[in-house]
Amino acid sequence: xxxxxxxxxxxxxxxxxxxxxxxxxxxxxxxxxxxxxxxxxxxxxxxxxxxxxxxxxxxxxxxxxxxxxxxxxxxxxxxxxxxxxxxxxxxxxxxxxxxxxxxxxxxxxxxxxxxxxxxxxxxxxxxxxxxxxxxxxxxxxxxxxxxxxxxxxxxxxxxxxxxxxxxxxxxxxxxxxxxxxxxxxxxxxxxxxxxxxxxxxxxxxxxxxxxxxxxxxxxxxxxxxxxxxxxxxxxxxxxxxxxxxxxxxxxxxxxxxxxxxxxxxxxxxxxxxxxxxxxxxxxxxxxxxxxxxxxxxxxxxxxxxxxxxxxxxxxxxxxxxxxxxxxxxxxxxxxxxxxxxxxxxxxxxxxxxxxxxxxxxxxxxxxxxxxxxxxxxxxxxxxxxxxxxxxxxxxxxxxxxxxxxxxxxxxxxxxxxxxxxxxxxxxxxxxxxxxxxxxxxxxxxxxxxxxxxxxxxxxxxxxxxxxxxxxxxxxxxxxxxxxxxxxxxxxxxxxxxxxxxxxxxxxxxxxxxxxxxxxxxxxxxxxxxxxxxxxxxxxxxxxxxxxxxxxxxxxxxxxxxxxxxxxxxxxxxxxxxxxxxxxxxxxxxxxxxxxx
DNA sequence: CCCGTTGCGG
Numbered sequence: 001x002x003x004x005x006x007x008x009x010x011x012x013x014x015x016x017x018x019x020x021x022x023x024x025x026x027x028x029x030x031x032x033x034x035x036x037x038x039x040x041x042x043x044x045x046x047x048x049x050x051x052x053x054x055x056x057x058x059x060x061x062x063x064x065x066x067x068x069x070x071x072x073x074x075x076x077x078x079x080x081x082x083x084x085x086x087x088x089x090x091x092x093x094x095x096x097x098x099x100x101x102x103x104x105x106x107x108x109x110x111x112x113x114x115x116x117x118x119x120x121x122x123x124x125x126x127x128x129x130x131x132x133x134x135x136x137x138x139x140x141x142x143x144x145x146x147x148x149x150x151x152x153x154x155x156x157x158x159x160x161x162x163x164x165x166x167x168x169x170x171x172x173x174x175x176x177x178x179x180x181x182x183x184x185x186x187x188x189x190x191x192x193x194x195x196x197x198x199x200x201x202x203x204x205x206x207x208x209x210x211x212x213x214x215x216x217x218x219x220x221x222x223x224x225x226x227x228x229x230x231x232x233x234x235x236x237x238x239x240x241x242x243x244x245x246x247x248x249x250x251x252x253x254x255x256x257x258x259x260x261x262x263x264x265x266x267x268x269x270x271x272x273x274x275x276x277x278x279x280x281x282x283x284x285x286x287x288x289x290x291x292x293x294x295x296x297x298x299x300x301x302x303x304x305x306x307x308x309x310x311x312x313x314x315x316x317x318x319x320x321x322x323x324x325x326x327x328x329x330x331x332x333x334x335x336x337x338x339x340x341x342x343x344x345x346x347x348x349x350x351x352x353x354x355x356x357x358x359x360x361x362x363x364x365x366x367x368x369x370x371x372x373x374x375x376x377x378x379x380x381x382x383x384x385x386x387x388x389x390x391x392x393x394x395x396x397x398x399x400x401x402x403x404x405x406x407x408x409x410x411x412x413x414x415x416x417x418x419x420x421x422x423x424x425x426x427x428x429x430x431x432x433x434x435x436x437x438x439x440x441x442x443x444x445x446x447x448x449x450x451x452x453x454x455x456x457x458x459x460x461x462x463x464x465x466x467x468x469x470x471x472x473x474x475x476x477x478x479x480x481x482x483x484x485x486x487x488x489x490x491x492x493x494x495x496x497x498x499x500x501x502x503x504x505x506x507x508x509x510x511x512x513x514x515x516x517x518x519x520x521x522x523x524x525x526x527x528x529x530x531x532x533x534x535x536x537x538x539x540x541x542x543x544x545x546x547x548x549x550x551x552x553x554x555x556x557x558x559x560x561x562x563x564x565x566x567x568x569x570x571x572x573x574x575x576x577x578x579x580x581x582x583x584x585x586x587x588x589x590x591x592x593x594x595x596x
Numbered sequence: 597c598c599c600g601t602t603g604c605g606g
Contacts, residue, residue, distance in 0.1 A: 078597060110597055112598080141597060141598050147598095148598065148599065151599095170599095171599080172599045174599090175599045175600070176599045207599055210599095213600095214600085240601090242600055244601080245601035247601095249601070271601085273602050276601090280603060306602085306603090307603070314604085315603095342604050345604045347604095349605070376605050376606075379605095407606085408605055408606050411605090411606050412605075442606095
């Protein structure tokens, strides 16, 4: 082992060490030979341990050193960064500053990346100020890390300021900007930056293309989709997995599942993410069958479903009430995954929409942490099932836990209150939403309030509310009002509203049925005939409405006017019995809207 | 040492 006496050889050996065991061997030999320069190489030994995934040994040696230089600190910091331990990175960074060790470009770069992991902009800005103090303002690595931090925190204005000041811009800077604008839903700005880049004679790589594709996915322009896809092919970058996956996602998000499937089928190397993109595309477009079939196909191709594809499956279950499948997915998740709040919320939503609100509530109560969406889902769950009081009680609990409600929380709450006829509460919270929570009411909120008032027969107040709207009232508002007029026999107001509704050309046959029934109540038979004719014409084009329920693992679908179910007579008898019982307690159904 | 693919509500 004579070579060990030569420091140059040790340096080389440590750099070449590709695994933990080699590092340990070299370290042991160094100790054995009692090398005089031993101490000078400790930084290298630590770096070698750290980069070979023995961060614990590295840290131990690190702490034993009497003094630590910048390279030793950086070795540890970079290792923690690879392990995605942002707290450790920032802890060591702060210690460097305290110990008076001067950080260099890579220290600042990695420290800023840690801030991205924690979404801590304040810490990032503090680090950035230090970097400027130490003269790293024009460093591409430090600068691109800082603009990336701003971009990730949604501060594109600040990101642009850093970007514009940078004297030298590498490809990473450009792609960070393009991706920043893409994920912050500023697709036009993303395309603009890309054009600026081209003007400076720089060609994009696959990362830039991914950003462009994401930007285009948010622009409803089919020519743009095809041109960015064509550009990827032209630049010979369409064989990159991430480029292909982004293309699948872009087409799927815009409802072109045929094109998404086409790109997906042509992929030579698929991974769980690409499967997830296609599956969630099917799920978000309501294609339940394709979603579940693709999930099975994914498994048969040897890919374990990840949380993303399982969430798509849960969404599908929720859409058509597949309780049994939903339950088994819940079990699968419990066995294999951390039941985090995102998956948990998807499961809660599934139970709620599959008619098992008590299961939904039980899981909600057991959750370790709840975010805005989990609260919104559980409040909506009570709304769906007509429990306005419980929805309100949960909303109050939510406020107590200091979780800020958003426009969606109020939409769910107001919906729940309106469907339970809790008029006073609805008005109270609607007013507070505007005055205290500074949320501008949207069409949805107005529709809930109009429904709330009109349902209670307070049609004039509903009209006053509509008059107070800043925006032009839309279909949802007028339909809510018409429904109230119909149920409360408000004939003159209703006629005006019915005309408004028809002017807006609704493509929902249920709305036409409501208008038709309203005119029938007024005995305006010409109008009834007109609306019925429109409905007949629509029926040719439109898929009929249906409902479905799963019993013992079997799905029973009931399509409009379809009597083919094998237990149709039995079902009809039960419906008739329910109808009699409802009439007995003076709960009168409107049979004109029913199939029987 | 800095950038890129899929995901919970209404």
